Amino acid sequence: MxxxxxxxxxxxxxxxxxxxxxxxxxxxxxxxxxxxxxxxxxxxxxxxxxxxxxxxxxxxTVSLDWDFIWERMPFIFGGVGLTILLSVLSIVLASVLALLGALGRLSKSPPAYALATFYISLIRGTPLLLQIYFFLLGLPQFGIVLTGLTAGVLALGLNYGAYMTEIMRAGIQSVGVGQREAALAIGMTQQQIMRRVVLPQAFRMVIPPIGNQFIAMLKDTSLIAITGFVWEILWRAQKVGRANFRNFEALLIAAVFYWIITILFSAVQSRLEAHMARGERTL
Amino acid sequence: MSAIVRIANLNKHFDQIHVLKDISFEVAPAEVICIIGRSGSGKSTLLRCVNFLEQPEFGTVEVDGVQVVAGGKGRDHQQQIHALRLKTGMVFQSFNLFAHMTALQNVIEGPVTVKGMPKKEAIELGMHNLEKVGLAAKRDQFPSRLSGGQQQRVAIARALAMEPKVMLFDEPTSALDPELIGEVLAVMQKLVEEGMTMLTVTHEMGFARKFAHRILYMHDGRFIEQGSPEQLFNNPEDERTRAFLSHLLT
Structure with missing residues (x-):
């Protein structure tokens, strides 16, 4: 040739x-x-x-009050850490719930399947804002008073956990049946197979989509501002905006911060995805 | 000599299709058996019923004194199946190495996780088995970096590391490029020479002719003919066996 x-x-x-x-x-x-x-x-x-x-x-064109912007920017910036903290804690809780939810949805035990399905249906069937109010305004009626951060993390974690259950389930199901059979053939139990063979491979699959959820959640933390108990970005922006009747400028600052954080985490996300894609070949 | 494998009255359906029709046979220690037949004849299903990867509806499987009666339920039944799987090692057509583990990790997974062997000891055992299949140098490679033939040899090492009494090979070379088949067959030959009891479903007639002590020809869920390679290849008695072999050899 x-x-x-x-x-x-x-x-x-x-x-x-x-x-x-x-x-x-x-x-x-x-x-x-x-x-x-x-x-x-x-x-x-x-x-x-x-x-x-x-x-x-x-x-x-729109004329902005730059003195106000420079003066108040540090105060609003002070909420960035809390926004990220809220997101991180919530995504951790959501991931744990999603894993349990996925195992429930794939379980042969009727109560486990029913519980997971019930959870997903309930959470997806009601608005996120209502769920946030439930923890902050509903529970105190029964003497359960949570801090804003706790309530926010619970509400966001429960909510995202329900949506992420499907991601987790898809990840678990993406692990081929041959992997389970090989594990069965060497005598592994169902629990050992899940822990040692299926989940480690499923996690690699779900890290990119969970990164996506995290980026979405970064912005949904702003809903917590409505409660008035958590001094994150949007709450701070509203506070200084109303006090000085400079709502437009204040919201603009908040928007810029959200945008920058999102761009940064998106960059991290796409790097991670590229890394995982490479791992696919080398692993 | 008493048999090490006893299969009695095995029956299996997939929906309406009767895949295994009252199969019974015995295997002597160190005997090498090749099961041949057309695709869809039930050979792979039979092999997968031996370690209960498929659940037969009726019949018994006994390997090295562990007997499992099909259709059982509950904890005892599960434990018997577990004991049966520890007596058997299986090699799959599509290798099925754990994709997230290196070659060595694949081989020691069973000893460490299932048998609770200390890691150091398991690594020694694992390396011994990787050496046996000629892949000690690939210990830290992930399966995706290995050729099909190498993956299958690691899979054999993984099965051997559990020190099974009987090896089940389910078309071990069918997914391989022709030039890679030889290296897998060479490892299997080594096992034959060591006196391993082997049950092999294969299309590799060269291997069957050379190393099988007995060949079982399966057709439509039944063994319709069996015998030594010379008998079966040179003087097949049944018309269907003849048709199959002539089709294969031309």
């Missing part, structure tokens, strides 16, 4: 085609990045307070 080395022209052509492809990709990336800059510039312009005439039409 002959290979391309026997045809110098062919080798050259392949190289040219590859080079063209690379250039095309570079042009696309350049275009995307330029567009980002333009979009960002437009956004900045919209809040610049500048007035200008364009083709005979007068434009006026």
């Amino acid at each position: 002959r290979n391309t080395a026997d045809f110098p022209d062919a080798t050259n052509q392949v190289r040219i085609i590859q080079e063209l492809r690379r250039q095309k990709l570079l042009r696309f990336r350049l275009g995307v990045n330029t567009s980002y800059v333009v979009l960002m510039a437009l956004l900045v312009l919209a809040f610049s307070g500048v007035e200008f005439t364009f083709f005979g039409i007068e434009f006026s």
